[in-house]
Amino acid sequence: MTHADVPENYLTASWGWRSWLLTRDHKRIALLYLISITLFFIVGGFFALLIRLELLTPAGDLVQAETYNKLFTMHGLIMIFFFLIPSIPSVLGNFLIPLMIGARDLAFPRLNLLSWYIYIIGGVFTLAAVVTGGVDTGWTFYTPYSSTYANSNVILTALGVFITGFSSILTGLNFIVTIHKMRAPGLTWFRLPLFVWAHYATSLIMVLGTPVLAISITLILLERAFHIGIFDPKLGGDPLLFQHLFWFYSHPAVYIMILPGMGVVSEIVTCYSRKKIFGYTFVALSSLAIAALGFMVWGHHMFVSGQSPFAGMVFSMLSFLVAIPSGIKVFNWTATLYKGSISFDAPMLYALGFIGLFTIGGLTGLFLATLAVDVHVHDTYFVIAHFHYIMVGGAVMAYFGGIHFWWPKITGRLYPEVWARIAALIVFIGFNLTFFPQFLLGYLGMPRRYHAYPEEFQVWNVMSTAGASILGLGYLIPIIYLLWSLRYGRVATANPWNAMGLEWETPSPPPETNFAATPIVKEEAYSYDIHT
Amino acid sequence: MTSIPESGPASVHASHGVHDHQFDDAAQQQEAATLGMWLFLATEVLFFGGLFTGYTVYRSAYPNAFGEASRHLDIVLGTVNTGVLLLSSFSMAMAVQSAQLGKRWRLLGFLTSTAVLGAVFLAIKFTEYVHKFHEHLVPGSQFVFAGPESPHAQLFFSFYFAMTGLHALHMIIGLAMLVVLMMMTLANRFGPEYHTPVETIGLYWHFVDIVWVFLFPLLYLVSR
């Protein structure tokens, strides 16, 4: 196909800076997000690299203690607030939700653009904090260290996170209204793709949880600016109040980070097994269950904080309960493979990797929910390994899988399949090598946020750093070939994978208004049995 | 799968039954706007809720200090302000009704009275703040409170200023939106078939009023 033959689509509909920076098209906004979060991913990854380099040797000899403290703080802040939380919802959710429900755009396109600008402004504040000296409070900002004692850019960073939170709230609000009000005729709730269900549940958390983070940060800002003692015991304040307020958001936040990935996995597993999902209703409702239960477990971060033991028991029990719906999903995805016709394209490799690694990460969460064991492993590398299995082995793999799966739809080009599979395997191997030893280090007693450690721990740390370099390579390769494919990749048809879903019923890339005519839906999701 | 042909070129602005291009019809747009506002108000409940939680924690920890500190608030002005806000909510409800009935000048009148009452509220609040400043009751280095309860009283005033300040910020934003509504009314943008912004901003205004209805007894009526 020559350049002249390419039909007009959302990429070619208009030109120039203003058509991108003032766009209201959800697809273009998704690309704006894609570029920004990739940049933040690289920055956050760079900090991780430095951390792992420092940890090659037992002594704290690569960087000074204060620098190391800033490295892990900024790694956490950037990865969580500027990469993980927006990634799938703001890139894939923004692009696909209107397409998947047969709509022309989200309910509030201008709010969507505003979300991106708010995200960028928050990011600028935070990067400013990074380059003008950094912040060293840990991403958790515990008081009174952050409110009274820290000598770093707490206010600037806190402002950046505060501002970015509103981006999250607006995105969630937009998704909820869109999904409620703008589904195509015939598209009832229980015919929705599970990707949409997952984002609906995620949006509920974004909308209800993020404001509490905003207040927690506001109180830190006030205390730091005016020394009013909200969290300072010397002035009658209670440091634990901060922890309750902070974790009330930050625990549900982890479900913001994982639920969208679960939605992606459901789409990929069905397509590459050529089958309906097993247990559709259960998978759909489990997303809501995770969102609801996720708001009730925040105290499991505070078992040894001075919280009452009885509160600890309540939070422990609820934390076990929240694991159950995740387990239901894993079993249903696995059952979907049964009697399928399975191919192992790169998205499927990422999805299968997600299932395995998320399972391990989730099971290690049970160790943390178990009170007597958590006392030992809290604030050690066990926790770090647990959440990286879920966030990196889970969420990031799902993100990469989704990017590959919908790449042809978004760009009109195919990625190179062989390189993609190689990269997926490199990521899988590098990831496990990096993080599995950290479970051992944690149980052995290596605390987190330490840059020096006893000599006998060096073996595991070296293995972990070796794994991290392999993992980094695994992430670099797709960035290169995906950029390459924009120019040299094979041109994609509307539905290169023969997948079910309204997004595949329109050209690749889609026209600006998505559909030439509003689709009417007459069948369930993933009706691979009806169509070959 | 069959499909419905599109009805015509996209519309750019929404008024008098025309709707934004992403919506199928004006009714869908109106429903979306209303749901969006309710969701936004839900986020506001959680936002203020965090402050209410912190306040509750410290009030139960230091009941004496909070009681004493609360008595330094001007209950007369606070009560007047409560009345002013309740009246403004009534006025706002009348504005919405005027819009539904297509009564343009009544709408403008009620929007104006709502805004005026809102401005009165803010003026009274500002007066209270000035008093507190002169009485050295603003938390920070200038804070002075007689008696041994001083640090805990400062906590009370921190929450007082944070909560009423956040509320006042919402009032100011509400006032700005009322001014926009008044301009839109003058430009004859509203009628019985389209007055969604009046309704949604009405919801917002009622919410800000309700927040005050909780703030007032919690802050002013602790130990009276």
Place this chain on the structure above:
Amino acid sequence: MFTELPFWPQEASTVAGSVDVLTIFLVIVAFSFSFLILLLILYFSFRYRRRPGLAATPVPTRLSLEVLWTAVPLGLTAVMFTWGSGLYMHNQQDPPGAMNIYVVGKQWMWTVEHLEGRREIGELHVPAGRPVKLILASQDVIHDLFIPAFRIKQDVVPGRYTTLWFEATRIGSYRLVCAQYCGTRHSGMIGNVVVMEPQDYQTWLANGADDPPAKSGERLFHTFSCAGCHELQASQKGPPLIGMYGKSVRMESGETVAFDDAYIRESILDPNEKVVEGYRPIMPTFRNQLNEDEIIQMIAYIRSLGTGDAKP
């Protein structure tokens, strides 16, 4: 290097073994489910790999399976919860007859105050075979005392006392670390627990050159003119202190409060939060005049004035 790959920390306390057994149970469950999923994925991937002429077969959802893989995990997690909380609540109970040692965490060191008189920095000497209760205070930010070989950990929170108990079972030296990020030298806030034979411990205690904390506390008591109001016996100005430690006291507000470490500390720092019945709120605060170590010395002194009948 590989012959000494560390896999498991030493067990050196009475609770370490039971925590490890529970952990191993969790490891078995985790491995089993991980392998189950892994094997299923591998098997299905192989058995149902795409081949020409072989289409996918629709499989209707089976409610019985959904119930199965909801109920079994629920059952297993119920076991984990019961076992874990039971062990945890048991570990939370202070054992009777525990000896008290005071520990202050501050950026970036641990100071230890033995009531009999020895002070330590970065080291905690204890006897084996005897329950030890640590009373933890922070001078500044939140720290956390973690002794991996004992499987115990507790946040040290400014503004209050937290406690941690253990009974060491093996002679030796075990790492002690701060496990709550506390600033620049967080990684350096480490030390050792030195577990000794009881007789050796007594010898070590007796060899201290420092004054016992109670003696330092007595000096502070007079330096700050506490005797002026409290006079150790009942007086009009301040309530009595002799023989009070461990008793219950009635407040003006009607509530009854235990005369314990936390109460003494609060009385020194926020004297008018709780006023004893029959007295007026006239005690000044000593907040900016005494640090956490000195408060502990005062407590030690008041303890030495005799305990009440209620258990300490």
